[in-house]
Amino acid sequence: MELIHQGKVRDVYADGDDLVLVASNRVSVFDVVLPTEIPGKGALLTALSLWWFDKLADLVPNHVVSAEDVPVEFAGRAVRVRRLEMVPVEAVVRGYLTGSGLADYRKTGAVCGIGLPEGLVDGSRLPEPIFTPTTKAAVGDHDEPIDFGQVTETIGRDLAEQVRDLTMAVYRRGAEIALERGIIIADTKLEFGIDADGVLRLADEVLTSDSSRFWDAEGWKPGQTQPSFDKQYVRDWAKSTGWRPDDREAPQIPEPVVAATRARYIEAYELLTGRTWA
Incomplete structure (x- = not known):
């Protein structure tokens, strides 16, 4: 596959007639990607999006082709999608x-x-x-x-x-x-x-x-x-450090903030879907 675009959170690969959209564990605030990742975040975003796409399918068509037909190294956090x-x-x-x-x-x-x-x-x-x-x-x-x-x-x-x-x-x-x-x-x-x-x-x-x-x-x-x-x-944590988006270097996220953020993402997923996050 050919990497054709890297966004703040997602990487887009060309694969034949389709694209493969891969959600990373990167996190951005104020349009700036921070240097510390949130473990499991890409998989959480992918799973929740797929759940919502299903709930909204009668309202608006979406770009999803398959959540299974993706490279094994990206399994769980990638979706095969239409070119748009x-x-x-x-x-x-x-x-x-x-x-x-x-x-x-x-x-x-x-x-x-x-x-x-x-x-x-x-x-x-x-x-x-x-x-x-x-x-x-x-x-x-x-x-x-x-x-x-x-x-x-x-x-x-x-x-x-x-x-x-x-x-x-x-x-x-x-x-x-x-x-x-x-x-x-x-x-x-x-x-x-x-x-x-x-x-x-x-x-x-x-x-x-x-x-x-x-x-x-x-x-x-x-x-x-x-x-x-x-x-x-x-x-809120980033603002509390005194850092501003135009500063040269973004701050590393401390482990307690990483853990608390991940816990919030998991709680949202579980409350909305009624499923337990493994």
Whole structure:
């Protein structure tokens, strides 16, 4: 197989008519890959994505060809997928206000050009989920928020509306399923691509602890830091060290932070799927 692309977390290999998508144990925060890996993370992301692809199959087609027909050295953390022409936009949806969306709201009262009510705080549930896309930056660069008008300029109105509507539908379905299992999906990022027949398909990963903010529904309380099952723990640790994304070297993650992060990923997987992680 030929390595044709290396992302922040996934490596993409060409194999005949298909691609093989391999999830690594790398972890990135603020669009920077940290030098320490999280053991088992690639397998966890792959297993959870496959579970979600199945749950969403009636809603949107996806790129999966096989989770078994992959090289043995990548077994458990790789998926054989269709070749797609990827949509050059990150499809982000927010049901709750936090992170960069909160920062934009505090400055302008809006997120990606969408005005929001006054008085919202960190962790507030939004009146309705909102589509808040970003650019798709290269490794080492930062994704930038854009409004829907900029999306239509980039990919055309028809495709932009299709991406937006499918993103919202995936989020609503996923948020409903997750809440029944005690997890709030505060926001998530999706990727789409178009296959050789012109069909728009859900790609990459879906509703994982890397691509989403997972909060403990029982512990959720607006105005405070939410107990979470995602890589926010690593983000918070990285910020606490004084490191900033533009610094030359990213810090090594201490073992206790690695272990705590891995435990959160496992807990999210087990709560959502009802399966025990071996």
